[in-house]
Amino acid sequence: MTDAATATATVVPLAEAISELVQDGDSVALEGFTHLIPFAAAHELIRQGRRELTLIRMTPDLIYDQMIGMGCARKLVFSWGGNPGVGSLHRFRDAVEHGWPAPLELEEHSHAGMANRYAAGASGLPFAVLRGYAGSDLLARTETIRTIECPFTGEQLAAVSAINPDVTVIHAQQADREGNVQLWGIPGVQKEALLAARRSLVTVEELVDTLEPRPGAVVLPAWAIDYVSVAPGGSHPSYTHGYSERDNDFYVAWDAISRDRDTFARWMETHVLAA
């Protein structure tokens, strides 16, 4: 959805890319399905003090638990808000249950619904159709879910509105000098989230002279990307296939860190704000 196609992406430092791309009040999708979660970019958003953001992600995960706890978010668009394999996202719960640090508006879907909303956004369509939400109370709760009738069979199906974030940020293994990006391992919804966005940034582990073709790789042409920034280890505590392992111990440790507001604030001060 980028307005003017140019055949290359601009390689800039992360801080510059973030300040160029993201304004207060924007809708931003920092995607990555367990794998390749762009934590470095989120930490930069926190350091730059962005506010009133609409945060979009299938799985808010620790990355949005941190942004919500730090007061960056006005609204969350999501489908599963837990700490995978561990339990709750306490900052997310605190915002929803007690409005701390600020009330959080929710737009809640299922994974299938969110994935199809990104796909519609990437396809330049206003909506997507799926067999979804049958008998679920989400259908009544969520304004961006409606029903639609098949013009051939008359069957009733679910329709979800497209997602077109102001900005999508994803993390990948490599980019070449022109800004073509290659990622591999679990691909998630990053291609759709990136192609659905008005503006985009890809953080990468490293710049390389040529992208070596690899099994299971997704290649994103430079002309579909606005900015590329080098952020080694930028997906920690999630992981970058071939570069790092998922820090499962940290995901477990986050439960205690995030449970208490002060402990959380101190941790963020030390590990993000002061970093």
Place this chain on the structure above:
Amino acid sequence: MTDAATATATVVPLAEAISELVQDGDSVALEGFTHLIPFAAAHELIRQGRRELTLIRMTPDLIYDQMIGMGCARKLVFSWGGNPGVGSLHRFRDAVEHGWPAPLELEEHSHAGMANRYAAGASGLPFAVLRGYAGSDLLARTETIRTIECPFTGEQLAAVSAINPDVTVIHAQQADREGNVQLWGIPGVQKEALLAARRSLVTVEELVDTLEPRPGAVVLPAWAIDYVSVAPGGSHPSYTHGYSERDNDFYVAWDAISRDRDTFARWMETHVLAA
């Protein structure tokens, strides 16, 4: 859409697979977008004398020019019926223009429409939505194209009905002993066509003990496939990336072979029926 999932596909000789899978009157999709066109399977269908078939393909190509000329088809569902880079498909034109050897009913779409129809079929949806056919007379000609209104924006878009062939046949480079299939090079719509089908067959260049992961490869799990048959060179005169080159000279030569009914009949007799 296969009715009962089994974790493996059955490896059988081509003639057996075709006679097991295809009955007169079936709708069949033999897909492959320029690359990996399953000619060996088509020739087997011709030898087995199948009739009244509904032939489904984005690009009928020489494979359906041959089947149409041999009287296998009652109807053609397609989006571009030419000899790529050469000119007309003369047997297709003869059937449409003069009803020889039999009248041919047409269901005509654009590539985008056909691709989305397969995608809907593969997704278990009755239709797909696209920005298509705007101002085209195809919209009025083709019953399987209608308009649909976005339930969120009110915008009018094109809807196309799903394609779920009785049988889909594709050609690939390799299968392992369980019947898992790997293809690489231009992937076309084979995955969608296969997953949209009620029954399926994949012809392969060779059986291997293990599928070596490769850049750009599409892997189709055995449990989504009914039959696998070994048919080395089964894509000629199209090609199999890594195994053969496209026989462009034959595509050019086909123009003269197919222009005249008798020349065509003799060629088929010698190269297909007697083969």
Place this chain on the structure above:
Amino acid sequence: MSSLPETREPVGEPLAWTPDEMMAVAAARALEDGKICFVGIGVPSTAANLARRLHAPGLVLVYESGTLGTRPDFLPLSIGDGILADTATAVVGVVETFNYWLQPGRIDIGCLAGAHLDRYANINTTVIGNSYDAPRVRLPGAGGAPEIAASCREVLIVMRQSPRAFVERVDFVTSLGYGEGGDDRARHGLTGAGPKAVITDLGILEPEPGTRELVLTHLHPGVTLEEARAATGWELRTAPEVETTAPPSAEEIRILRELEQTRAGAA
């Protein structure tokens, strides 16, 4: 979908195995060899991987991370651990996973955990309390569950039984079981047959033919009917015959414990 249960002390007289282990073993037994299984994280993932190491080496595991036919040699903590991609027959994107693989009904059985469950096997993983906007407890949400519960040919639910979790009526229907009971699923145009069993740490509940109300069909060894009733938030009825689950075999327990020890960074 849900968080891992903290290990609970053996109930009743000391046993050679815990109720959680019995639950995982019973769930594994319910997964037939050669079937395609859509696996939720937590106990379902433990059960599916246990089944593969026991009677079902040909069980095909599909995780919502797009790993088709994965064969992890240790238990993943999340549905997106790298091991799932490294050992998969094919790895695809999330859009394809839900649209091409789950939605058309290619999956034989979906294995889910739940937070709250009602007598008609409807699952709530969204909110506890009668206000969505001001919930008493905010749960993680739907994830893949609504479509897994809808589109798999059948569904297996695995969760601990307690009066808090097994409620008369869930506060929020996240994923449909049998709705209001009877043929209510059909009214929603669902292709899948719905939950065939709910396997808990105390026994097994199955939908009663006709009403589709969950009734007790099995008690695990050492568990009494009273304990099961006390752990259920509705008037739990029983099948004409309540069987006793076969206790875990030495092999089942040995392999389960080996498996649990392999879970990277487990709490």
Place this chain on the structure above:
Amino acid sequence: MSSLPETREPVGEPLAWTPDEMMAVAAARALEDGKICFVGIGVPSTAANLARRLHAPGLVLVYESGTLGTRPDFLPLSIGDGILADTATAVVGVVETFNYWLQPGRIDIGCLAGAHLDRYANINTTVIGNSYDAPRVRLPGAGGAPEIAASCREVLIVMRQSPRAFVERVDFVTSLGYGEGGDDRARHGLTGAGPKAVITDLGILEPEPGTRELVLTHLHPGVTLEEARAATGWELRTAPEVETTAPPSAEEIRILRELEQTRAGAA
């Protein structure tokens, strides 16, 4: 989309280049460096590959076979030749090509050939004759053209000019140009601006501001206005100033001929 033109003899006084060569060169010149170009097979493919070797090394070629950013070192005969995959930045499926790459308007310019064309640049590649069911000539059909013509930011049409091909009104609108003229495209909700030029073997036609009727803006060297009018099936009007196309440079001709010679198995 369409078949390759058979080579035609030079018209008028003998020239150092043929009208078809002039057409390909003029089309190549119309493709700017750094733009994303959706390439139809035939003359469009020749022109796009010629442009890459001349003034537009950064021209990004996209073929409907899903080859994004391909850099073939010889001319493909079909849109799916292996060379297109071997030299592409990325290779994707056909569904993705049309849905994710063409449909949202990411493509700057679509380069198409046509069989029949009318005064409002509508293209017919379906049937000739007034009956679809009993056509005088059955053409190949739509292929990717309707959506290329609709969704690219602008469109370039390259085809030989003749009274048979350039008709007052096409028998069948396969791909929309300017419809009935004026703002008719907007009525169909199209995002793309439409055909910016029709480049032929005789000259260049462009839509007149306002009416969007194709009018003659350029004549190729050695071609007279009378020849252009005689080769047009409607009352061809001219722009206020009709320019003469710059003749092909020696380099343009040399590289074009090298390129043509590389086309594998060309007729």
